[in-house]
Amino acid sequence: MPELMLDDPDGTLVMLRDSVAGFAERFPGAKAMREKRGLGGATDPLIWSAMAEAGWIGLLLPEECGGAGLGLREQAVLSEALGRALVSEPIGSASVFAATLIGGATPGAERSRLAAGIVSGDVVAVPAWISGAKPLVVHAVSDNLALSGEARFVDAARVATDFLVVAQDAQGGMLLSVPADLDGMTMSERAGIDGGAIATVSFSDCKVPTDRVLSRANSSEDLLRQAILHTRLALAAELSGLASKALELTIAYTSDRVQFGKPIASFQAIQHRLVDMWIEADLAAAAVGNAVEALQSDDSEAAQLAVLAAKARAGDAAFSICRRAVHLHGAMGYTDECDVGLYLKRAINLNAMLGQPEQLRLEFVERESGVGRGRTYG
Amino acid sequence: MASDWNDIPDEEFRSTFREWVDQNCPAQLRYMRKQRPLFNEVAEWYHALAAKGWLAPTWPRQYGGMGLSAAKHMIYVEEWGRLGCPRIPDHGIGLVGPLLIQHGTEEQKAHYLPRILSGEHVWCQGYSEPNAGSDLASLTTSAVLDGDEFVVNGQKIWTTLAHCANWIFVLVRTERDAKVRQKGITVLLLDLTSPGVRVRPIENLRGEADFCEVFFDQVRVPMKNLVGKVNEGWTVAKSVLGHERIFLGAPTRPEYAIARLQRLADARGAFEDPAFVSRFARLRLDLYDLGSAFERYAKVLRAGGELGADVSALKVFTTELYQRITEEMLAVAGEEARFADDLAAGDVEIDAMNLFLDSRSPAIFGGSNEIQRNILAKAVLQLPG
Numbered sequence: 166m167p168e169l170m171l172d173d174p175d176g177t178l179v180m181l182r183d184s185v186a187g188f189a190e191r192f193p194g195a196k197a198m199r200e201k202r203g204l205g206g207a208t209d210p211l212i213w214s215a216m217a218e219a220g221w222i223g224l225l226l227p228e229e230c231g232g233a234g235l236g237l238r239e240q241a242v243l244s245e246a247l248g249r250a251l252v253s254e255p256i257g258s259a260s261v262f263a264a265t266l267i268g269g270a271t272p273g274a275e276r277s278r279l280a281a282g283i284v285s286g287d288v289v290a291v292p293a294w295i296s297g298a299k300p301l302v303v304h305a306v307s308d309n310l311a312l313s314g315e316a317r318f319v320d321a322a323r324v325a326t327d328f329l330v331v332a333q334d335a336q337g338g339m340l341l342s343v344p345a346d347l348d349g350m351t352m353s354e355r356a357g358i359d360g361g362a363i364a365t366v367s368f369s370d371c372k373v374p375t376d377r378v379l380s381r382a383n384s385s386e387d388l389l390r391q392a393i394l395h396t397r398l399a400l401a402a403e404l405s406g407l408a409s410k411a412l413e414l415t416i417a418y419t420s421d422r423v424q425f426g427k428p429i430a431s432f433q434a435i436q437h438r439l440v441d442m443w444i445e446a447d448l449a450a451a452a453v454g455n456a457v458e459a460l461q462s463d464d465s466e467a468a469q470l471a472v473l474a475a476k477a478r479a480g481d482a483a484f485s486i487c488r489r490a491v492h493l494h495g496a497m498g499y500t501d502e503c504d505v506g507l508y509l510k511r512a513i514n515l516n517a518m519l520g521q522p523e524q525l526r527l528e529f530v531e532r533e534s535g536v537g538r539g540r541t542y543g
Numbered sequence: 544m545a546s547d548w549n550d551i552p553d554e555e556f557r558s559t560f561r562e563w564v565d566q567n568c569p570a571q572l573r574y575m576r577k578q579r580p581l582f583n584e585v586a587e588w589y590h591a592l593a594a595k596g597w598l599a600p601t602w603p604r605q606y607g608g609m610g611l612s613a614a615k616h617m618i619y620v621e622e623w624g625r626l627g628c629p630r631i632p633d634h635g636i637g638l639v640g641p642l643l644i645q646h647g648t649e650e651q652k653a654h655y656l657p658r659i660l661s662g663e664h665v666w667c668q669g670y671s672e673p674n675a676g677s678d679l680a681s682l683t684t685s686a687v688l689d690g691d692e693f694v695v696n697g698q699k700i701w702t703t704l705a706h707c708a709n710w711i712f713v714l715v716r717t718e719r720d721a722k723v724r725q726k727g728i729t730v731l732l733l734d735l736t737s738p739g740v741r742v743r744p745i746e747n748l749r750g751e752a753d754f755c756e757v758f759f760d761q762v763r764v765p766m767k768n769l770v771g772k773v774n775e776g777w778t779v780a781k782s783v784l785g786h787e788r789i790f791l792g793a794p795t796r797p798e799y800a801i802a803r804l805q806r807l808a809d810a811r812g813a814f815e816d817p818a819f820v821s822r823f824a825r826l827r828l829d830l831y832d833l834g835s836a837f838e839r840y841a842k843v844l845r846a847g848g849e850l851g852a853d854v855s856a857l858k859v860f861t862t863e864l865y866q867r868i869t870e871e872m873l874a875v876a877g878e879e880a881r882f883a884d885d886l887a888a889g890d891v892e893i894d895a896m897n898l899f900l901d902s903r904s905p906a907i908f909g910g911s912n913e914i915q916r917n918i919l920a921k922a923v924l925q926l927p928g
Contacts, residue, residue, distance in 0.1 A: 420927055436920035444919075447836065447856055450839075451832065452832045470831075523821065529824065536820060
């Protein structure tokens with residue numbers, strides 16, 4: 166099945182894939198997803214700490230603050246493997262996004278605390294930066310900061326120890342880490358399509374100590390862009406892995422299912438559908454590989470384009486492959502007990518995160534040649 | 544001249560090749576509208592390449608080729624396309640040469656290879672028949688041994704450039720009752736000036752005749768024109784295309800078409816229409832991702848690897864993308880899509896209709912896209928038969 170093809174001179178990437186496969190045997194993705202749903206969307210702390218133990222959380226953190234010093238190549242391979250294994254923990258937001266913000270933050274005690282905690286699994290730092298109806302704003306009040314407003318689309322809010330909030334002050338955006346047990350903070354959760362809960366977190370004049378500021382105006386905006394870029398790549402890889410595995414399951418099912426005296430995968434109508442799915446999965450893997458390579462070049466504009474293309478392609482591929490996978494499983498595919506539906510729901514969630522394909526494509530052509538009226542995210 | 548082109552760094556090879564081609568490919572032949580010009584229309588360019596020793600990129604040097612590796616060959620093809628050089632009648636260079644080098648006798652190689660390079664022999668490929676297209680193994684053009692000659696009867700069709708060729712390498716049936724249809728097929732080299740051969744050009748949708756019907760009526764072919772063994776021609780014929788299969792999936796045509804679409808859309812104000820921008824963005828990204836996918840296969844070749852059956856995916860995607868782009872051109876043309884000729888777009892003419900019609904064929908030839916999907920289903924997805 167299509168897979169990322171990257172040079173792997175010292176075998177790190179193979180090792181990562183193997184360790185995800187081993188992890189998935191201990192914590193089968195589909196089972197964990199169903200259990201999480203039963204628990205109202207709470208991330209299982211056992212699973213999260215096992216992932217931290219494996220060294221996957223905060224993988225992108227620089228070595229000087231306790232990270233593994235691994236890069237986007239490794240993150241992409243890890244995310245792809247997690248996607249294949251249907252591990253549904255919020256690795257995009259609570260690891261990739263968070264690590265990019267923290268890694269790029271102003272060095273200091275707070276950054277060090279967060280970094281060390283993320284790596285050990287003691288800290289779950291969850292980005293809360295997308296403003297809801299009330300914009301996130303912050304202003305100085307004597308020795309403290311006062312934070313107000315609401316953040317939407319917050320993953321794993323219930324197990325978060327800290328929120329990574331980007332709020333506006335008079336100068337621009339400010340990144341700060343906010344303790345999750347703050348007075349004046351309320352949280353409301355809604356069920357996500359893939360079983361995880363998605364929260365809106367509201368702050369009402371919450372007092373935050375100034376030593377929790379991680380970066381100030383200008384650099385905060387750059388950091389946010391960087392975090393979006395990295396997370397889109399990781400999501401693309403995860404979607405690409407999902408797509409590839411959903412196709413594999415469908416090939417196995419249709420090769421096994423006998424009607425009219427033959428496996429249904431022997432019928433040309435089915436074969437050509439499967440081939441079209443394979444072509445899309447192959448393109449998705451190629452697009453993600455291209456983005457990984459582009460991010461390692463010096464051309465940052467080319468990297469932006471490549472990541473937009475990869476997230477759009479992998480999102481489209483995963484969503485449409487999973488839709489067809491459900492269909493090709495027949496009535497079985499429409500049941501909750503068949504795993505393929507879980508792949509579909511996971512694909513919908515990740516495809517919708519940080520920009521749907523249409524929006525990303527419009528941003529691509531606008532960036533590349535100035536055509537259209539593409540909106541940018543956030 | 545270099546002792547071995549493959550020892551030269553890629554970029555140096557690229558610039559050396561590019562510079563010479565740019566200076567020597569006649570200006571009036573660049574960016575020809577015709578996809579398949581006749582031999583006499585491009586003879587000047589053919590002979591210039593031959594004189595330089597650059598006509599046969601992949602033939603070993605001992606036979607007058609450049610002996611390029613797959614990686615260097617890709618550069619050769621890329622630069623050729625980038626400079627807008629016309630396609631030359633290349634069945635001799637691309638198919639007959641490799642066929643004889645792999646399976647021909649020493650005598651055949653010594654006789655035919657130099658005549659391909661000199662342009663004395665212009666070749667065409669006799670595979671398809673009226674009732675043997677996708678199902679090529681059902682071919683019925685027959686060859687019966689009579690003394691030391693085969694007597695050939697039957698008909699070929701879709702024979703590209705047969706009307707400017709003087710030789711054809713032809714698949715014929717030498718055993719009618721073979722249990723496996725692929726057995727009993729033989730490859731012959733046949734002189735098209737022989738008595739009993741008739742060639743009839745067929746006009747295509749673009750109003751050009753680049754393929755033909757070829758009829759054989761009691762045509763006598765000497766035994767020495769047999770390639771490989773009698774009844775084993777299927778294997779011989781299948782072995783010819785190696786890494787060249789990647790070129791069927793090259794993004795060249797959709798790249799050219801989308802540049803034309805952009806010009807036309809600019810001139811017509813289509814980018815003011817969000818619905819068009821959305822459709823354009825999809826096409827643009829499809830092309831961009833095709834580039835990433837092509838690069839993935841090219842990387843395999845550059846690393847000295849061989850292509851698998853999965854490369855068929857490129858052919859399917861690129862040819863269907865080419866179609867979708869040209870369909871969008873007709874949509875942008877609006878009422879003007881009623882015209883047969885080119886459309887004015889500022890100071891350039893856009894051949895929207897020409898490209899639309901041209902884009903019908905690549906999804907059909909070189910193994911139709913349905914056949915490519917069958918190949919992928921069996922060889923890559925390993926689906927049950």
